[in-house]
Amino acid sequence: MTHAKFFEPHLLPAIREKLLQTDDSKWMMVQSITYREPILMLIISILGGHFGIDRFIIGDMGLGVAKLLTCGGLGVWTIVDWFLIMGRTKEDNFEKLRLNLA
């Protein structure tokens, strides 16, 4: 589990189980997935969260536009996202892995 930092801790047992059940032929594909670094996303959120850049990078385009048009949700959303963005990044990484294993 060298990629454990990319996922929520409570999801790790489920990911392990899923990987054990997965066919060996998918191993290379799983290894080649590039995950987003949660810490990097936090830094981006602190620096550019006001413009919704963090949400755009994750792929939440609608929320990014809403954040951009509202001055970062009047500044409140910007600050709230500093606490949420790491979890959201890990969720997104899990989704990416799930899609590749499906």
Added chain:
Amino acid sequence: MTRKNLYFLALFLGLAGQIWIVYSYIKLGKQEEAFNTCIFNRVTGLPCPSCGTVHSIVSILHGEFRKALNENPLGFASFLMVAVIPYWILADLVFRKDSFYRFYSSFEKFLKNKWVFSCFLFLIFVVWLHNIGQFLHWI
């Protein structure tokens, strides 16, 4: 994002936006400035792309469309969002439909196209330059 999360967030944002606009409308009516909530503006002293949106919406409510366009063109998009989305979601909830969710999903897909997103960023950049130009009295 699930339908439930999206509806909760969009409804909350829409209603909060409406309250903020009513507050600003009253404040600006008394010739007072509304509280500046823009972190970027407070930190750098420069306006962000969406600074002036509330002024623009208040001008739209007064029927002064040219003034609204001059204050911030994004005000029109924000006005549409704040005026339409909460009621659209409420209608969806009442009639147990998911039309807004489907619209949101297709909008996200549309914006993920790199050309569309580049055009969007370019427009935002132009609006930002316009805002900075106004702030520095270039325009």
